[in-house]
Amino acid sequence: MAKSKALKKRQKLVREGRLNPVASRSPFSQLDLRTRKTKTKKDHLYRTKHKNRPPYNRENDSFYFAN
Incomplete structure:
Protein backbone atom coordinates (compact mmCIF):
# COMPACT_ATOMS: atom_id res chain seq x y z
CA MET A 1 0.00 0.00 0.00
CA ALA A 2 1.34 3.45 -0.86
CA LYS A 3 2.27 5.96 1.80
CA SER A 4 0.63 9.37 1.81
CA LYS A 5 2.67 12.55 1.79
CA ALA A 6 1.50 13.36 5.29
CA LEU A 7 2.68 9.99 6.60
CA LYS A 8 6.06 10.47 4.94
CA LYS A 9 6.43 13.89 6.58
CA ARG A 10 5.53 12.45 9.99
CA GLN A 11 8.03 9.63 9.61
CA LYS A 12 10.75 12.11 8.58
CA LEU A 13 10.05 14.23 11.67
CA VAL A 14 10.36 11.14 13.89
CA ARG A 15 13.62 10.11 12.20
CA GLU A 16 15.03 13.58 12.83
CA TYR A 56 -57.53 15.90 -1.08
CA ASN A 57 -60.94 14.30 -1.59
CA ARG A 58 -63.46 16.98 -2.66
CA GLU A 59 -66.69 14.98 -2.87
CA ASN A 60 -68.49 16.83 -0.08
CA ASP A 61 -67.59 20.42 -1.01
CA SER A 62 -70.26 23.05 -0.63
CA PHE A 63 -70.91 25.91 -3.04
CA TYR A 64 -71.39 29.56 -2.23
CA PHE A 65 -73.09 31.87 -4.70
CA ALA A 66 -72.96 35.59 -3.97
CA ASN A 67 -75.60 37.81 -5.62
Whole structure:
Protein backbone atom coordinates (compact mmCIF):
# COMPACT_ATOMS: atom_id res chain seq x y z
CA MET A 1 0.00 0.00 0.00
CA ALA A 2 1.34 3.45 -0.86
CA LYS A 3 2.27 5.96 1.80
CA SER A 4 0.63 9.37 1.81
CA LYS A 5 2.67 12.55 1.79
CA ALA A 6 1.50 13.36 5.29
CA LEU A 7 2.68 9.99 6.60
CA LYS A 8 6.06 10.47 4.94
CA LYS A 9 6.43 13.89 6.58
CA ARG A 10 5.53 12.45 9.99
CA GLN A 11 8.03 9.63 9.61
CA LYS A 12 10.75 12.11 8.58
CA LEU A 13 10.05 14.23 11.67
CA VAL A 14 10.36 11.14 13.89
CA ARG A 15 13.62 10.11 12.20
CA GLU A 16 15.03 13.58 12.83
CA GLY A 17 14.13 13.34 16.51
CA ARG A 18 11.16 15.69 16.53
CA LEU A 19 7.72 15.12 18.02
CA ASN A 20 5.24 12.96 16.12
CA PRO A 21 1.93 14.91 15.79
CA VAL A 22 -0.01 11.68 16.21
CA ALA A 23 1.23 11.41 19.80
CA SER A 24 -0.26 14.80 20.74
CA ARG A 25 -3.73 14.07 19.38
CA SER A 26 -6.67 13.84 21.73
CA PRO A 27 -7.71 10.30 22.68
CA PHE A 28 -11.26 11.21 21.67
CA SER A 29 -10.23 11.55 18.03
CA GLN A 30 -10.22 7.76 17.69
CA LEU A 31 -13.64 7.23 19.28
CA ASP A 32 -16.93 7.08 17.43
CA LEU A 33 -19.21 9.25 19.58
CA ARG A 34 -22.36 8.80 17.49
CA THR A 35 -25.27 7.06 19.15
CA ARG A 36 -26.80 4.46 16.90
CA LYS A 37 -30.14 2.77 17.31
CA THR A 38 -32.46 0.77 15.13
CA LYS A 39 -35.56 2.44 13.79
CA THR A 40 -38.72 2.01 15.80
CA LYS A 41 -42.12 1.30 14.35
CA LYS A 42 -43.00 4.98 14.66
CA ASP A 43 -39.84 6.01 12.79
CA HIS A 44 -40.79 3.72 9.92
CA LEU A 45 -44.30 5.20 9.84
CA TYR A 46 -43.07 8.80 9.87
CA ARG A 47 -40.63 8.05 7.08
CA THR A 48 -43.52 7.66 4.62
CA LYS A 49 -45.97 10.02 6.28
CA HIS A 50 -46.68 12.28 3.29
CA LYS A 51 -45.38 10.27 0.34
CA ASN A 52 -47.70 8.99 -2.39
CA ARG A 53 -50.88 10.15 -0.69
CA PRO A 54 -53.97 10.66 -2.87
CA PRO A 55 -54.97 14.30 -3.35
CA TYR A 56 -57.53 15.90 -1.08
CA ASN A 57 -60.94 14.30 -1.59
CA ARG A 58 -63.46 16.98 -2.66
CA GLU A 59 -66.69 14.98 -2.87
CA ASN A 60 -68.49 16.83 -0.08
CA ASP A 61 -67.59 20.42 -1.01
CA SER A 62 -70.26 23.05 -0.63
CA PHE A 63 -70.91 25.91 -3.04
CA TYR A 64 -71.39 29.56 -2.23
CA PHE A 65 -73.09 31.87 -4.70
CA ALA A 66 -72.96 35.59 -3.97
CA ASN A 67 -75.60 37.81 -5.62
